[in-house]
Amino acid sequence: MKTDVFPLNFFKSIWSPRQIFKNRHQLNWFQIFVVLLFVNSLLMIPVALNYMKMDTFPMEDTLPDSFGLIDESVVLKLKEGKYENGTLAMSESFILISGTGTVSGMLTESEVEEVLTAENALIFQENEFMIKEGSQSLSTIPYTKDFDLSKVTNAAELKEALSRQWFIKNRGYTIATLMFVVFSITLVSTLFLTFGSAIFLYLTRKSQFSSISSYKESVNLLTNCIGLPSLIALVIGLIQFDIVIMLMIQSVGLVVMLLFVFYQTRFNDKLNKNEVKKHLGVRAHD
Incomplete structure (x- = not known):
């Protein structure tokens, strides 16, 4: 199997600091963007698994005015109802009016x-409840079979x-929206980290020791550097999900890998290991 074709050449380049630096010419711009999308997608695997475990969503943050209508008087009223197989039965209708809306x-x-x-309203009917929040569209939520407010x-x-109940009906839309938001945030972070850092790396071309000659080489090098830290972030995220920690592992790992690359290559294709140590002021051993 040829290992110098995309994407195998990328995976071949991420394990060794020397290979990271040596293979900084292999990817074109399209391949670089594909790799960065792939790297970002690695972070989304723990995110998706975590969201799939969700069974509710804090609607009070999304609909603060309508959910703000709920108080102890509403609780006492709904406890009077009889709940069976997703239906609500009450002896009489009720209307509770406050300054901000109606339940x-x-x-x-x-x-x-x-x-x-x-302006704001919560309406409980036999098979569903309705939520109106200001100028937003009316939401109608059917009761599930286990719906019971008597307790x-x-x-x-x-x-809660x-x-x-709201989340059960809107689960697909909610998870897709959350995934899109997190994907956008992590992608911006990954692109900024890679392309932003590449600017400073590109400036080393002015040094007589640096073999980096173009901005694309710098981006390719950093793309190689970010591969292994992203895989580590994926594993950590699968063990204990925390998107902030995952992004921290990715960014710190990128810096650590870049330092290893500098230590072993000094960003110069012609220096061997002992020469690098000499330039760094370290005694070389035979």
Whole structure:
């Protein structure tokens, strides 16, 4: 199998500081972008696995005004209901009005239309509840078979229960949105780290010892450097997920790999190991 073709040449280049420096010419710009997308995608594997474990979403942060309507009086009202197989039954309808909106239940169609004129509203019907938040579109959330508010004891538990119902319906959209946001953040971080650092590396071309002659070489070199730290960040993320730690491992690892490259090559193709040590002021041993 040929190891000098893309992408095998990249994987061949990331394990040794000498290979990292020697193979700084191998990738073209398109291949560099593909590799950086791949490296970024490695970080997304633990993110995706972590999000797939989610069973609720903190809706109070997303819909603060409508969820802010929930207080102990709402809890007491909903505890009076009877819940069975995803249905809610109450002896009578109710409307609780506050200065910022309305919480109601078991309304007729005409009453629902009237309540929805309020700026914020929560409406509990037989098979679903509706959320209106300011000028946002109305959300209708069907109850799951295990929906039961008879055991909630306070407003926080009620908010959590409703958040779970909302998340079950919107799971795919929510996870996709979160993944896109995190992917964008990590991609910007990876690109900035690589292309930004390459500028300073490119400036070493003015040194008589440096063999780096172009900006693309600098980017390619750093792309090689970031490969192994990204794999390590992936493993750590699979063991204990924390995106901040993963990004820190990637960035610090890049710097460490670059230092190893400098130590072993001095960014010069012609220096052998003993000459490098000599230039660094280290005694060479036979």
